[in-house]
Amino acid sequence: MKDCKNVWIFAEAQRGKLSPTALELLTAGRKLADDLGEKLCAVLLGYQVEKFARDLFEHGADVVYVCDDKALEHYLDDVYARVLADLIALYKPNKFLLPATNLGRSLSAKTAIFVGTGLTADATEVVINNEDGQLHATRPTFGGNLMATITCAHTRPEMCSLRPMSYEKAPRQAGRTGEVVKFPFDPQRHTTLAKFLEFIKSKGDGLDLSEAEIIVAGGRGVGKAEGFELLHKLADRLGGAVAASRAPVDSGWIDYRYQIGLTGRTVKPKVYIACGISGQIQHMAGMSGSDVIVAINKDAEAPIMKVANYAVQGDLYDVVPAMLEALK
Amino acid sequence: MHIVACVKQTPKSDNVKIDPATGCLIRSGAASAMNPFDEYALEEAVTLKEQLGGTVSVITMGPPQAEAVLRDSIARGADAVYQLGDMAFAGSDTWSTSYALSKGIEKINSVRPVDLIICGKQTNDSDTGHIGPQISAWLKMPNAAFVKKVVEVKEKSIVVERLTEDGSEVLELPFPCVLSVVKEINSPRVRSVKGRMAAKRAEVTKWTADDIGADKTMLGVKNCPTRVVKSFVPKREVCAVAVEGANGKEKAANLVKLLKDGKYI
Numbered sequence: 001m002k003d004c005k006n007v008w009i010f011a012e013a014q015r016g017k018l019s020p021t022a023l024e025l026l027t028a029g030r031k032l033a034d035d036l037g038e039k040l041c042a043v044l045l046g047y048q049v050e051k052f053a054r055d056l057f058e059h060g061a062d063v064v065y066v067c068d069d070k071a072l073e074h075y076l077d078d079v080y081a082r083v084l085a086d087l088i089a090l091y092k093p094n095k096f097l098l099p100a101t102n103l104g105r106s107l108s109a110k111t112a113i114f115v116g117t118g119l120t121a122d123a124t125e126v127v128i129n130n131e132d133g134q135l136h137a138t139r140p141t142f143g144g145n146l147m148a149t150i151t152c153a154h155t156r157p158e159m160c161s162l163r164p165m166s167y168e169k170a171p172r173q174a175g176r177t178g179e180v181v182k183f184p185f186d187p188q189r190h191t192t193l194a195k196f197l198e199f200i201k202s203k204g205d206g207l208d209l210s211e212a213e214i215i216v217a218g219g220r221g222v223g224k225a226e227g228f229e230l231l232h233k234l235a236d237r238l239g240g241a242v243a244a245s246r247a248p249v250d251s252g253w254i255d256y257r258y259q260i261g262l263t264g265r266t267v268k269p270k271v272y273i274a275c276g277i278s279g280q281i282q283h284m285a286g287m288s289g290s291d292v293i294v295a296i297n298k299d300a301e302a303p304i305m306k307v308a309n310y311a312v313q314g315d316l317y318d319v320v321p322a323m324l325e326a327l328k
Numbered sequence: 329m330h331i332v333a334c335v336k337q338t339p340k341s342d343n344v345k346i347d348p349a350t351g352c353l354i355r356s357g358a359a360s361a362m363n364p365f366d367e368y369a370l371e372e373a374v375t376l377k378e379q380l381g382g383t384v385s386v387i388t389m390g391p392p393q394a395e396a397v398l399r400d401s402i403a404r405g406a407d408a409v410y411q412l413g414d415m416a417f418a419g420s421d422t423w424s425t426s427y428a429l430s431k432g433i434e435k436i437n438s439v440r441p442v443d444l445i446i447c448g449k450q451t452n453d454s455d456t457g458h459i460g461p462q463i464s465a466w467l468k469m470p471n472a473a474f475v476k477k478v479v480e481v482k483e484k485s486i487v488v489e490r491l492t493e494d495g496s497e498v499l500e501l502p503f504p505c506v507l508s509v510v511k512e513i514n515s516p517r518v519r520s521v522k523g524r525m526a527a528k529r530a531e532v533t534k535w536t537a538d539d540i541g542a543d544k545t546m547l548g549v550k551n552c553p554t555r556v557v558k559s560f561v562p563k564r565e566v567c568a569v570a571v572e573g574a575n576g577k578e579k580a581a582n583l584v585k586l587l588k589d590g591k592y593i
Contacts, residue, residue, distance in 0.1 A: 014492075015494070074497065075497070076470075076499075077461060077464070077470070077471050077472070077473075078470055078471075081465070101493060102473065102474045102490075102491060102492055102493060103492070105457045105458075105461075105473065106457075106460075106461045106471075106472075106473035106474070106508075107461075108458075109422070109456075109457065109458040109459075109460075109461035109462050109465070110461040110462065110464065110465045110471070112423060112458075112462070112465075113423065113426065113462050113465035113466055114465055117423075117553055118421065118423060118552070118553030118554035119422065119423070119458065119554070120554060121422070121454075121455065121456035121457060121458060122455060122456070122457075136557070140455070140562070141453065141454055141455060141559075142339070142452075142453055143452060143455070144562070145561070146559055146560070146561060146562075147559065147560050147561070147562050148556045148558070148559045149556065149557050149558040149559070150554050150555065150556055150557065151554065151555060151557050152553050152554045152555075153555070154553065155553045192470055193470045193501065193502045193505075194470040194471075194472065194499055194500065194501045194502075194505070195499065195500040195501075196497065196498075196499055197487065197498040197499060197500055198497070198498045199492075199495060199496075199497050199498075200489070200495050200496045200497075200498065201494065201495040202494055202495040202496070208493075208494060210493060214592075214593065238593055249511075250511075255512070256476070256491075256510060256511060256512040257491065262455060263365075263449075263450075263452075263511075265493070270592055271587065271592045271593060291592070292587075292590070292592050294583065294587070295568075300570075305568055306568055307568065308568050309568070309569060310568075310569055310571050310583060310586055310587075311568040311569065311570050311571065312570075312571045312579050312580070312583055313570065313579075314575075314576040314579055314580075315576060318575070318576030318577065318580075319576045319579060319580045319583075320580075321580075322576055322577040322579075322580030322581065323580040323583065323584055325577075325580070326580055326581045326584040326585075327584055
């Protein structure tokens with residue numbers, strides 16, 4: 001365990017794009033590495049992904065491990081987890097942060113078993129304990145009602161998946177460079193019985209939620225599927241995207257992929273406009289990092305009205321059309 | 329087709345109370361039920377059984393009262409239920425829990441070969457989503473998480489659609505394999521009267537750590553790799569500004585002005 005050194009982050013890159021979570025992990029990882037006096041290393045797996053190494057260096061990585069092969073073009077749990085387990089066995093990292101994206105959640109879980117180490121899920125804060133140098137990962141449990149700090153004392157690396165948008169993206173330092181270490185793909189070892197057939201791009205009606213700067217979200221108060229058309233109008237006018245709390249998804253008014261909250265997605269837009277959303281803690285878990293929260297709700301006592309920056313007591317069917325009018 | 333669904337008894341999500349002084353869950357009087365995400369796992373297992381024929385077995389790990397979710401599973405269409413109960417399991421993290429479940433599934437498999445294992449996406453108490461992928465790692469099976477649709481069941485494989493942030497991926501996995509499913513996959517049925525009757529009569533098979541041949545040095549709060557060193561109730565900030573106005577129209581106009589003045593829009 002003593003010879004385990006350096007802080008690793010997993011730089012997710014699929015379909016020709018480096019995930020924004022990579023830059024968030026570099027922020028979190030850079031601090032851990034500096035506190036330990038160790039290097040910050042990023043792991044890139046995929047096909048034609050080596051080009052992202054430069055981005056990773058410019059955002060704080062000292063070393064980038066790259067395994068680049070056609071067989072890694074699409075994410076398959078076993079293949080990725082086996083490559084990671086081999087990389088870990090060879091280079092012995094001390095801490096390893098992965099994104100708590102769909103891919104990262106699954107990959108971190110399988111890798112932890114292959115490696116034989118502990119994993120904390122979906123942390124929102126990671127720090128190094130001064131006394132023993134252990135990773136203290138804090139995460140919400142019981143739907144965000146309770147925060148728990150978790151350690152992994154006896155096995156390395158201490159693994160942790162980090163909730164997207166818990167950290168700011170690392171700033172770019174133009175020209176900053178580092179060392180690329182290529183790791184060979186082994187078609188005999190890095191295998192799976194699963195087959196990738198195709199990718200179906202989300203039809204979407206506009207912007208990807210994770211990239212939207214303005215989000216107009218609807219809750220139970222929207223009352224019907226057609227109500228989301230009104231929210232779409234407002235989102236379109238503001239150049240934003242539409243989302244929902246759990247109730248409209250459960251009622252079948254809108255697809256699950258638009259659900260914000262603990263059991264859905266986490267977003268961190270500049271403006272989050274919550275229409276007819278009561279603001280249960282599970283929902284807040286997915287949007288409380290927004291720069292500005294606007295709540296439109298009939299009930300002045302709804303929990304969301306207490307955390308919103310701007311609380312509008314009123315019927316969304318009065319207020320939203322009037323907003324559209326005011327925006328003309 | 330032999331399908332194993334993994335379920336957990338958890339506090340009802342709308343009924344969680346935390347003692348602010350100790351940061352501990354107040355269990356007395358807290359209603360427990362099947363983890364809501366596991367309802368979709370079980371429903372998918374029962375649906376596939378109805379389409380293809382076969383058996384649905386359900387496994388849980390938990391204290392004696394967790395038997396209730398196994399009886400509930402029978403009411404929802406399961407055929408056989410297994411409970412892993414032993415003080416040795418207490419306080420296990422996901423590493424140890426997935427190990428114990430994998431040993432239990434191996435024992436089920438030794439009697440009747442298992443084709444498919446289905447888990448919920450995550451639990452509503454720990455929210456990790458680790459168990460499905462981790463069971464597959466212990467059992468050396470292929471897996472897919474965040475499965476939103478079973479596209480096709482072939483003789484020796486299953487085609488599924490897995491949710492990604494930007495769309496979905498269609499994968500084909502040979503049996504045996506492990507799926508973790510999201511709620512988009514189905515709408516769990518209402519328990520039938522016949523099912524409720526069967527639930528009362530059902531025999532719950534109970535296994536200890538020794539029964540499933542689990543290595544006790546890999547189980548429980550003392551042996552699992554991670555531990556909780558601190559828990560606390562998160563602080564909530566109150567910062568609301570009530571937007572003024574005589575009616576919705578005025579408030580809307582004032583809100584737009586505030587947002588524009590702040591250069592938010």
